[in-house]
Amino acid sequence: MTAIVECKGITKHYRQGSIDVPALRGVDLAIEKGDFASLAGPSGSGKTTLLNIVGGLDRPTEGTISIDGQDLTALDNEELADLRLRKIGFVFQAYNLIPVLSAVENVEFTQQLMNVPAKERRERAKEMLHQVGLDGMENRRPSRLSGGQQQRVAVARALASRPSIVLADEPTANLDTKTAEDLITLMSDLNERYGVTFLMATHDDRVISRTRRHIVIADGRVASDELRPAEMAV
Amino acid sequence: MLVGLAWRNIWRQPHRTALSLSSIAIAGTITVFLLALQQGAYGTMKESVLKLMDGFAQLQPPGYADDPDIRKSISDSGPLIADLVSLPEVTAATPRAASYAILSNGPQSYGAAIVGIDPAREVKVSNLASTITRGRYLQPGDEDAVVIGAGLARNLKLNPGDSVTMLGSAQDGSIAADILKVTGIFSTGSPALDRQVVEMPLVHFQQDFAMNGSINLIAVSGEHLSTINAAIPSLEKIARRNDLVARDWTQLEPALHDVILLDGSFSALLYVSLVIIVVFIILNTLLMSVLERTREFGMLMAIGMKPRQIGRMVWLELLFLAGSGSAIAIAAGSAITAWAATQGIPFPGAEALFSQWNMPSTLYPQLTLLSATAGPLAILVAVAIAGFIPYARVRRLEPVTAMRSA
Incomplete structure (x- = not known):
């Protein structure tokens, strides 16, 4: 297996007034290509902090993090933005689509940032929307899509730039049971059929039970990292 | 994007x-x-x-604006005026001579600026004629006639048809004296102008003030002020050729x-x-x-x-x-x-x-x-x-x- 993400000795401290609050206390973690992994833990355990550091949104206080062998701690803000654009797909809890763009334009957006030619990016965006089951809804703006549909658009957008890894932060938190199940199934299918690597920070047992790798963070450390055979993931 | x-x-x-x-x-x-x-x-x-008297620009002898001495004069203005009106921007040019004199009517005497004008040309440059409220403006052929500002006419108790005595100093230092007939009274709305200015035919002025056919300045007009402003370099060129200076509106009316x-x-x-x-x-x-x-x-x-x-x-x-x-x-x-x-x-x-x-x-x-x-x-x-x-x-x-x- 090839490690896409490698975290070594990651610590992260926040300042709250004069108090130094440790959020991560020496995390060593490797995410392999094709992983379908959940990152679980109680609130305040550090899972979102770790996800942000893996995604290049935040910097560790100590330690190193690399994606596809590229050391993130050596990059400046502009280079980090470029890395996020090309190597990482994000799915957030609150859908986070661009409200003034239609579904297909939202999916195209990251490709536009990468200067993909118009025809090619439109075709790819439509294909992505087809894969997430949103045929016929290409021209709807987010306000005319349900929460589940918006989250599917977010997944399509995350995949459109063909990233090395998709990071999802509580992707099902705002969805009802059926819609959440559908979304998990979708991401699982994409993982199985296309080998897309997923790392999802979640509280949701429905998500945790469907992932093949289950990482638990507690008190800023990896408390357990359990690999389950595919047939055990329900 | x-x-x-x-x-x-x-x-x-x-x-x-x-x-x-x-x-x-x-x-x-x-x-x-x-x-x-x-x-x-x-x-x-x-x-x-500017249309009232100054014109949109003037050609004057050097130093005339600061010290309008009657002896600072232009001797042969005919070819100069022909040069000026040949410019496409210039619609009219009129010669003027000017001096100060005492005007008297009975016991009343007042100082005044006497301006000699060519009535036929002047009306193409100045619209003073349109401000005549009583009598008439000067006409070609007039000799010992004057038009006078309303304020001065009031002070001197003059009406159209009355005579007024003028006493001044001629270009050669002799006394310029004459009895002139008021043909018209103008009221421009400008108290300073109406109290001070008197116009008379240029030829008669030149005789009274021993000017020998010379003048003191040439006032120039055009379709619009902007066209004359654009022609100032051409005017300056003509002025330089004749040892004169061209003055634009900002120099003619600095207060404005x-x-x-x-x-x-x-x-x-x-x-x-x-x-x-x-x-x-x-x-x-x-x-x-x-x-x-x-x-x-x-x-x-x-x-x-x-x-x-x-x-x-x-x-x-x-x-x-x-x-x-x-x-x-x-x-x-x-x-x-x-x-x-x-x-x-x-x-x-x-x-x-x-x-x-x-x-x-x-x-x-x-x-x-x-x-x-x-x-x-x-x-x-x-x-x-x-x-x-x-x-x-x-x-x-x-x-x-x-x-x-x-």
């Missing part, structure tokens, strides 16, 4: 955008109209004053020039204040919008948009707002001004004030490229510069902090 996104973003809050656009459009329209009115008023003021400059400065302060107020309104609106969208900016950074790209997008939003508002201002301001230019803007009660400058009490805005665009473009440029503030604020955003904002 940024352009399309910025344009759509400004229409997220249509009411807010409409209000911002209205602020820019109304302020811009006001600047278009006021600037046009100001230009129109200045134009009317300048032409009214100063008044216009002063008024322009005060008006500029008003316009600048207006622009600053508009910029603050628009900037405040956009900063509010930036604040509301901080979380979204965090998301955009997360998915790979660079802070400078987001900053540029916000700047573009500001430019779209200011550009659209300015375009509306130019269109609306020009339409209103064009309409007002045909109707005129009456200023009832200002007749006395305006008459000092021989101006009518109805002013006509002058719609020019400058008046139509200066105000709106100033707003656009000021907003564009102010746009650096939200741009800088967005550039400083960090993705995680931004995404955590409410």
Whole structure:
């Protein structure tokens, strides 16, 4: 297996007034290509902090993090933005689509940032929307899509730039049971059929039970990292 | 990409955008109209004053303006006038001679500026003839005739048909004395002019003041003041050839020039204040919008948009707002001004004030490229510069902090 993400000795401290609050206390973690992994833990355990550091949104206080062998701690803000654009797909809890763009334009957006030619990016965006089951809804703006549909658009957008890894932060938190199940199934299918690597920070047992790798963070450390055979993931 | 996104973003809050656009459009329209009115008023003021006596430019002997000595003269003015009227911008040129003298009627004596004019040519340069209130203006063939200002006529108790005694100093130092007949009394509205100026036929003046056919200056007129202003280099060339100097309107009426400059400065302060107020309104609106969208900016950074790209997008939003508002201002301001230019803007009660400058009490805005665009473009440029503030604020955003904002 090839490690896409490698975290070594990651610590992260926040300042709250004069108090130094440790959020991560020496995390060593490797995410392999094709992983379908959940990152679980109680609130305040550090899972979102770790996800942000893996995604290049935040910097560790100590330690190193690399994606596809590229050391993130050596990059400046502009280079980090470029890395996020090309190597990482994000799915957030609150859908986070661009409200003034239609579904297909939202999916195209990251490709536009990468200067993909118009025809090619439109075709790819439509294909992505087809894969997430949103045929016929290409021209709807987010306000005319349900929460589940918006989250599917977010997944399509995350995949459109063909990233090395998709990071999802509580992707099902705002969805009802059926819609959440559908979304998990979708991401699982994409993982199985296309080998897309997923790392999802979640509280949701429905998500945790469907992932093949289950990482638990507690008190800023990896408390357990359990690999389950595919047939055990329900 | 940024352009399309910025344009759509400004229409997220249509009411807010409409209000911002209205602020820019109304302020811009006001600047278009006021600037046009100001230009129109200045134009009317300048032409009214200059057409009364000065003409739009003059050729004089060197030093004559500072010391109008009758001995500073032009001896052979015929070819010079022919040269001047051959210029395409010049419609007329008229010779004048001038001196000071004492005018007496019975026990009353007053000093006056006596101007010798060529009646046939003078009416093409000066509209003093149109201010005659009693009697008539000078005509070709008149000899010992004078037209006299209403104030001086009142002081000397003169009426048309009366005689007045003139006593002055001729060019050769002899006494210039004559008895002249008042043919007309003019009232220009300018008390200084009406108390001091007397015109008489040039030929008779030259005889009385021993001028030997010489004159003191040539006044020049054209279709508009602006055409003569454009011809000043040509006038200067002719003047230099004849050892004379050309004087433009600012030198002929320095007080008027100063008044216009002063008024322009005060008006500029008003316009600048207006622009600053508009910029603050628009900037405040956009900063509010930036604040509301901080979380979204965090998301955009997360998915790979660079802070400078987001900053540029916000700047573009500001430019779209200011550009659209300015375009509306130019269109609306020009339409209103064009309409007002045909109707005129009456200023009832200002007749006395305006008459000092021989101006009518109805002013006509002058719609020019400058008046139509200066105000709106100033707003656009000021907003564009102010746009650096939200741009800088967005550039400083960090993705995680931004995404955590409410």
